[in-house]
Amino acid sequence: xxxxxxxxxxxxxxxxxxxxxxxxxxxxxSRPGFWGAVASVDHKVIARRYIVTAFIFLILGGLLALxxxxxxxxxxxxxxxxxxxxxIFTMHGSNMMFLFAVPVMEAIGVYFVPLMVGTxxxxxxxxxxxxxxxxLFGGVLLWLSFALDTxxxxxxxxxxxxxxxEYSAGKRADIWAQMITFTExxxxxxxxEIVVTVFKQRAPGMSLDRIPVLVWAMLVMSFLVIMAMPxxxxxxxxxxxxxxxxxxxxxxxxxxxxxxxxHLFWFFGHPEVYIIFLPAVGMVSTILPAFVGRPLFGxxxxxxxxxxxxxxxxGLWVHHxxxxxxxxxxxxxxxxSSMAISIPAGIQIFCWLATMWAGRPVFRTxxxxxxxxxxxxxxxxxxxxxxxxxxxxxxxxxxYFVVAHFHYVLIGxxxxxxxxxxxxxxxxxxxxxxxxxxxxxxxxxxFIGFHLTFFPMHLLGxxxxxxxxxxxxxxxxxxxxxxxxxxSAVLLALGFLVFFVDVVRSWRNGLPAGPNPWKATTLEWAxxxxxxxxxxxxxxxxxxxxxxxxxxxxLAVASGLRTDRRELLVTSVVEALPEARESxxxxxxxxxxxxxxxxxxxxxxxxxxxxxxWGSIPIAVTLIGWFWPKGSPEDES
Amino acid sequence: xxxxCLPLALLIMLSGCSTAQSVxxxxxxAAIALKNLIIFIAWVAAIIWLAVVGFLTFALVPRxxxxxxxxxxxxxxxxxxxxxxxxxxxxxxxxxxxxxxxTTRALNSGGNADVTVVVRAQQWWWxxxxxxxxxxxxxxxxxxxxxxxxxxxxxxLQAVDVIHSFWVPSLAGKLDLIPGxxxxxxxxxxxxxIYRGQCAEFCxxxxxxxxxxxxxEDDADYQRWLARQRLDAATPTEAEAIAGQGVFLAKQCAACxxxxxxxxxxxxGPDLTHVAGRRTIAAGxxxxxxxxxxxxxxxxxxxxxxxxxxxxxxxTDELRQxxxxxxxxx
Ligand code: HEM
Ligand SMILES: [Cu+2]
Numbered sequence: 001x002x003x004x005x006x007x008x009x010x011x012x013x014x015x016x017x018x019x020x021x022x023x024x025x026x027x028x029x030s031r032p033g034f035w036g037a038v039a040s041v042d043h044k045v046i047a048r049r050y051i052v053t054a055f056i057f058l059i060l061g062g063l064l065a066l067x068x069x070x071x072x073x074x075x076x077x078x079x080x081x082x083x084x085x086x087x088i089f090t091m092h093g094s095n096m097m098f099l100f101a102v103p104v105m106e107a108i109g110v111y112f113v114p115l116m117v118g119t120x121x122x123x124x125x126x127x128x129x130x131x132x133x134x135x136l137f138g139g140v141l142l143w144l145s146f147a148l149d150t151x152x153x154x155x156x157x158x159x160x161x162x163x164x165x166e167y168s169a170g171k172r173a174d175i176w177a178q179m180i181t182f183t184e185x186x187x188x189x190x191x192x193e194i195v196v197t198v199f200k201q202r203a204p205g206m207s208l209d210r211i212p213v214l215v216w217a218m219l220v221m222s223f224l225v226i227m228a229m230p231x232x233x234x235x236x237x238x239x240x241x242x243x244x245x246x247x248x249x250x251x252x253x254x255x256x257x258x259x260x261x262x263h264l265f266w267f268f269g270h271p272e273v274y275i276i277f278l279p280a281v282g283m284v285s286t287i288l289p290a291f292v293g294r295p296l297f298g299x300x301x302x303x304x305x306x307x308x309x310x311x312x313x314x315g316l317w318v319h320h321x322x323x324x325x326x327x328x329x330x331x332x333x334x335x336x337s338s339m340a341i342s343i344p345a346g347i348q349i350f351c352w353l354a355t356m357w358a359g360r361p362v363f364r365t366x367x368x369x370x371x372x373x374x375x376x377x378x379x380x381x382x383x384x385x386x387x388x389x390x391x392x393x394x395x396x397x398x399x400y401f402v403v404a405h406f407h408y409v410l411i412g413x414x415x416x417x418x419x420x421x422x423x424x425x426x427x428x429x430x431x432x433x434x435x436x437x438x439x440x441x442x443x444x445x446x447f448i449g450f451h452l453t454f455f456p457m458h459l460l461g462x463x464x465x466x467x468x469x470x471x472x473x474x475x476x477x478x479x480x481x482x483x484x485x486x487x488s489a490v491l492l493a494l495g496f497l498v499f500f501v502d503v504v505r506s507w508r509n510g511l512p513a514g515p516n517p518w519k520a521t522t523l524e525w526a527x528x529x530x531x532x533x534x535x536x537x538x539x540x541x542x543x544x545x546x547x548x549x550x551x552x553x554x555l556a557v558a559s560g561l562r563t564d565r566r567e568l569l570v571t572s573v574v575e576a577l578p579e580a581r582e583s584x585x586x587x588x589x590x591x592x593x594x595x596x597x598x599x600x601x602x603x604x605x606x607x608x609x610x611x612x613x614w615g616s617i618p619i620a621v622t623l624i625g626w627f628w629p630k631g632s633p634e635d636e637s
Numbered sequence: 638x639x640x641x642c643l644p645l646a647l648l649i650m651l652s653g654c655s656t657a658q659s660v661x662x663x664x665x666x667a668a669i670a671l672k673n674l675i676i677f678i679a680w681v682a683a684i685i686w687l688a689v690v691g692f693l694t695f696a697l698v699p700r701x702x703x704x705x706x707x708x709x710x711x712x713x714x715x716x717x718x719x720x721x722x723x724x725x726x727x728x729x730x731x732x733x734x735x736x737x738x739x740t741t742r743a744l745n746s747g748g749n750a751d752v753t754v755v756v757r758a759q760q761w762w763w764x765x766x767x768x769x770x771x772x773x774x775x776x777x778x779x780x781x782x783x784x785x786x787x788x789x790x791x792x793x794l795q796a797v798d799v800i801h802s803f804w805v806p807s808l809a810g811k812l813d814l815i816p817g818x819x820x821x822x823x824x825x826x827x828x829x830x831i832y833r834g835q836c837a838e839f840c841x842x843x844x845x846x847x848x849x850x851x852x853x854e855d856d857a858d859y860q861r862w863l864a865r866q867r868l869d870a871a872t873p874t875e876a877e878a879i880a881g882q883g884v885f886l887a888k889q890c891a892a893c894x895x896x897x898x899x900x901x902x903x904x905x906g907p908d909l910t911h912v913a914g915r916r917t918i919a920a921g922x923x924x925x926x927x928x929x930x931x932x933x934x935x936x937x938x939x940x941x942x943x944x945x946x947x948x949x950x951x952x953t954d955e956l957r958q959x960x961x962x963x964x965x966x967x
Contacts, residue, residue: 082842082942155839161816162799162841167760252817258800259815297715323802323838324813325820332738339730346726347719349689354715357696371693378689382682385730389737391744392678394810395660395671398802398837462675464658464806466837469845473921476658476833 010564012538020537023563028120028534030587039587041125042533043114046132048429050107053132057099057139059500064092066493073486075474085470086153087172091146093156094176097272098183099139101414105279106190108421109218111429113194115524115531116212118203118540118547120568121584123196124189126591126626131189133595138182141603145175152176155468157269158239160250160261165243174243174606177236181602184236187275188229191222198222201568202576203523204558205542210576212522212547213296216303217282220310224271224278227314232268235261245609259324266317274313276410278306280417281348284370287417287424288352290518291367292359295546298351305344305351312341322393331390338388345381349374365439369420372447376412380405383458398468401461407454419446419499426503427517431529432510438502445495452488456481521546526555539569542576594622658806658833664853665808665832666825667744674740678733685729744810750791750823752784758794758801758814758836761843761944762907762920767866768793776866776897779907780849781915785859786829794820799841805834805851813838826853833921842943848921869898870910873965881962884955893946896966906946914967919944930960 012020030040040046067088071080080088114122122128145151152172154163163173198219202211211219239261241247248254250261281302289296296302318326318334352374361367383405387393396402419442426434461467465478472478516525526548527536538557540547548555558578561567566584571577601615663672755766766777784790794803796814804811809824826832836847854862873879882899885891891901897910912918915925919941923929935956937946951959 082845086842159800159839162839167799167841258817297712298719301719323811324815325818328741331741335737336734339734342730343723343726347723350719350722353689353692353696354719356693358711358715360699361697371697374693375690378686382686385733386675386678386682389674389678389733389740391671391674391737391740391810394812395668395675395806397811398839462660464660464833464835466804466835466844468839471845473848 011560011562013559015563017537020563021532024534024537025532027564027566028532030533035589036587038592039129039589041121041129041585041587041591043110043122043125043128044429044531044533044535046125046128047107047111050103050110050132050135053136053139054100054104054107055500057095058104059496060143061092061095061100062493062496064088064095066489068092069486069489071470072472073483075476075479075482076471080470082470083153084149086155086468087146087149087151089468090152090155090176091142094142094152094179095139096410097156097276098179099135099142101276101410102183102187102272103135104418105221105276105414106187106194108279108283108418108425109194109221110190112425112524113197113215113218114201115428115527115535116215116522117198117201117206118523118526118536118542119197119201120535120539121566122193123201124193124585126585126588127189128193129588130591130595131186131193133592134182134189134598135186137595137599138179138186141175141182141599142179145172150175152179157262157265159265160239160242160258161252163239164250165246166251168243171606174240177239177243178602178606180232180236182599184229184232185598187225191225194218194222195226199573200570202571203540203542204569204571204576204578206547206571206576208574209300210542210545210547213285213299213302214279214282214522217278217285217306220306221275221278224275224310224313228268228271228275231264235264235268240606244606259321262321262324263317266320267314270317270320271310271313273406273409274309276414278309280373280414281306283417283421283424284352284373285348286520286522287366287420288355288370289359290424290520291364291370292356292361294355294359295521296351297355297358298347299545301347302351305347308344309341312337312344316341316388319388319393322390323397335388335390339385342381342385349378364423365434365436365443366420366424368440368443369416369423372443373412373416373420376408376416376447376450380408380412383408396461398466399461400457400465400467403467404454404457404461407450407457411450411454416446422503424518425524426506426510427513428524428529428531430507430510431513432506433513433517434506434510435502438498438505442495442499442502445491445498447495449488449490449492449495453485453492456485456488460485516548521548523547588626590622590626594619594626597622657831658835660806662807664826664828664830665805666827667809667823668807669827670740670743671810674736677736681729681733748789751788753791753793754782755793755795756782756803756814757797758803758840758847759797760799760841761836761847761941763847763849764797764907767863774867776910777908778866778911778915780917780920782849782851783859783862784824784826784851784853785856786826786853788856789823789825792822792824794822800838801836801840801847802838803834804837805832807832808834808851811837826851829853829855831916835921843941846920846922846941846944848917850916850921852916865914866911870896870966872898873962875961875965877958877961878965879962881958881960881965884951884959885962888951888955889947889949890959909963909966912966913964927960927964930963931956934959934963 030036030042071077071085110122150170150172152175154168154173158173158176161167198215238249242249248256250256250258252258285296285302316334316338319338387396387405423434423439460478460481463478513529515528523540526540538559541556541558561569561581566586568582568584569578570580570582572579597618601611601619604611604615660672663669753768755768757764763780764777765782769775794812794814796816800813800815802811802813803822808826812820812822830853832851834849834851836844873882886900891903893903893905894909895902913925917923918925918929919933922941923933933940936948937944938948
């Protein structure tokens with residue numbers, strides 16, 4: 001236990017618990033009322049907003065999926081015009097990837113990384129607030145364009161030349177490209193915050209080998225975001241340049257190259273899949289031990305496997321391009337690298353199986369979803385191995401087989417763990433338990449509905465049905481399967497409905513949860529549910545990988561942080577030895593104004609390149625407001 | 638879940654064997670090799686999945702005398718188990734990589750092509766140009782590729798506007814057509830038949846209606862077809878058709894379509910010299926009948942919204958005459 005020497009300024013040393021709490025609440029709490037809420041930079045408040053918004057996008061994207069299934073239930077149906085259908089699948093894909101899956105995973109990181117490493121707020125909290133607003137505006141932009149019937153209609157990877165100036169008139173493709181810019185900007189901000197929080201703000205004693213697996217997952221994910229982002233930023237900017245000022249990056253007639261786009265997009269797009277999947281690995285690894293009553297088996301191999309996955313994910317983007325006519329040597333390389341990524345994935349699965357094998361399972365809803373995840377994700381992984389084989393892929397690429405494959409990976413591999421995570425952490429976030437009864441209903445409906453919906457799509461693909469077709473002809477033998485799939489999709493939707501009903505009901509009147517209902521061992525359970533604005537009354541001190549072991553009694557704490565201003569403990573990267581006390585920014589509305597100014601500039605720039613010049617003036621003004629010094633004293637070491 | 642779907646799956650697979658656009662209904666040299674590979678990998682995958690789920694079930698059933706908590710002995714067994722499973726994974730994917738490599742090698746054993754066809758994909762139809770050393774013998778057709786059985790066919794794949802993908806699953810895997818590049822696909826049909834194909838890369842509004850047929854016939858039939866295609870269009874003899882030809886040449890039709898032997902030489906739309914000899918019109922949309930011609934010409938935008946053929950205003954008589962003329966172009 002570490003004790004700072006008492007200083008002249010008010011610190012928590014020696015104060016009674018109740019008095020510390022009172023003072024911390026005053027200094028960390030947000031002001032009441034609308035503007036108080038808007039100005040909040042509390043990572044939990046912002047993460048909750050992020051999560052709720054992302055789930056709203058999930059619901060909207062799900063409704064689009066149902067619309068597609070309605071149209072495809074019959075051959076040559078005319079419920080939805082081809083133009084609308086193309087908008088719908090583009091919206092569905094873009095929305096699910098950029099507005100739901102990536103943001104929701106990051107949001108879980110924003111909520112739990114600071115709690116799990118035992119600090120009081122995320123690094124750069126104002127940037128965090130900014131990132132939420134930018135994400136929100138990007139999403140609203142996309143959905144407004146859909147409401148106005150001018151949504152992007154070129155697919156979520158917007159291949160040129162189809163999305164270029166010649167074949168996509170109007171602003172549709174520009175809206176897509178700018179939506180990318182919005183969401184990437186916000187993702188980048190969050191990634192930087194997570195990296196710094198993990199490296200510099202861990203509780204004393206939480207050396208690298210004691211970091212919770214979820215935090216590792218978020219760290220690797222953040223690095224992937226940071227490294228993949230330049231490619232997509234470059235791609236979307238050059239697309240806008242081609243469309244707006246007549247550059248010729250992608251025009252083969254003028255020496256540009258249509259395939260350049262695919263390389264850039266997938267150099268980002270493939271890691272993107274792991275940006276979604278790695279946090280899910282972290283969630284499963286965190287949840288599983290709590291329900292099998294033993295620590296995770298294979299901490300080190302799991303962490304190594306995650307890092308290996310992250311590194312390998314940059315070496316296999318070309319497997320999205322196996323039908324463009326590549327040289328043979330290149331194909332063999334990318335087949336081998338794509339197949340190789342199943343080794344770290346295998347290690348992860350084997351470690352979880354071993355953990356279950358040695359433990360004693362308690363079948364609560366989170367565990368059910370984890371089990372469902374393993375059974376489902378393995379299928380997605382195996383079909384992934386299939387499409388990694390070039391000859392195999394030439395038959396199934398761009399067919400419903402691939403639609404089945406990536407839904408197995410995205411829903412089975414990421415949404416199932418996410419729902420498990422919601423059931424698991426809901427008590428922490430709201431102080432209330434979710435219903436076990438509804439949870440079971442939700443699980444079985446979603447699990448069965450999912451497989452009935454997506455498994456037959458493998459067959460449809462093998463029977464020759466391409467993806468992204470707004471209809472098919474009656475003489476093709478696809479009608480029966482399609483109808484079956486559409487009906488099953490209703491079952492799946494019903495499962496999600498039960499889940500959302502459970503969330504809303506439990507939020508209002510679930511049973512009180514208490515600080516640690518699952519007897520879990522990570523630090524977020526060491527504080528009340530929901531956690532107070534300052535997270536921990538005193539900063540915890542960690543002396544083992546299982547920070548809260550059941551037979552450990554009281555948690556050791558460090559004291560000495562000031563209680564008259566927002567202060568955090570900065571620790572060293574490897575050993576997490578205390579290094580300094582640092583002030584943490586206060587609430588501010590400026591991030592909102594800055595986000596509005598950024599949004600204006602980005603949207604304006606779809607119409608005129610000069611927006612980049614004139615639009616940056618208001619941004620500069622808001623940034624000055626944001627960083628205006630408030631006369632807080634220098635940080636002390 | 639797999640089990641629950643199995644009867645259904647079997648049903649589909651069986652019925653799948655009577656269709657013409659299916660990976661599982663392989664009648665081309667390449668498609669057969671691919672089908673074998675696909676079935677092999679699918680079996681391996683099914684076994685792996687059953688093993689994983691079997692072990693998962695085993696790990697989850699409650700066991701008596703089982704103490705939870707780390708215990709060195711089981712920790713060691715677990716390490717060995719995980720290491721073994723990982724090694725097995727590496728071995729299996731090694732095998733699959735090699736199998737897929739050899740399949741690719743076998744596919745490209747082409748040799749010299751007996752027939753070369755230039756395929757030019759465009760929104761939303763297929764142009765097939767039969768190249769020939771003799772310039773006067775070159776002709777083109779649309780949405781219907783005739784090939785001789787048992788011969789090696791080389792397709793030179795080009796895109797006119799955006800990216801498309803050439804896919805006849807019963808004959809071969811797909812290959813993209815990319816503006817500014819040319820890809821080459823080699824295929825060979827082992828049996829006569831009509832094999833349906835479809836564009837497999839999203840290419841805009843009517844991507845869903847960009848089908849074509851590959852008609853594989855024995856050499857005599859193929860030669861007969863070739864000879865006919867090389868002829869200019871038949872001169873209409875029926876009064877209605879003669880009038881129809883007049884309408885065709887007078888209206889916008891001739892600006893976009895060519896009919897060899899007349900002054901119509903547009904190149905935006907499909908060549909119509911022998912249009913009535915093809916099985917379908919509008920890239921697989923309608924069967925070729927006089928009624929289909931009338932319906933299509935009267936209002937192409939309702940049948941295939943967004944396609945590049947405008948509605949040409951016509952009187953009822955003109956429409957009838959045009960349809961008769963189209964039907965005479967065999
Ligand atoms: C709720 C159940 C869902 C159903 C029934 C569903 C259905 C579909 C269907 C039918 C398509 C194919 C459209 C076409 O090719 O024409 C599709 C595409 C897609 N889905 Fe889903 N989906 C669901 C959830 C999700 C989720 C949760 C995600 C991501 C996390 C997702 C990501 C995608 C992506 C990326 C595409 C590709 C879009 C494109 O082609 O540009 N879907 N979905
Ligand atoms: Cu196409």
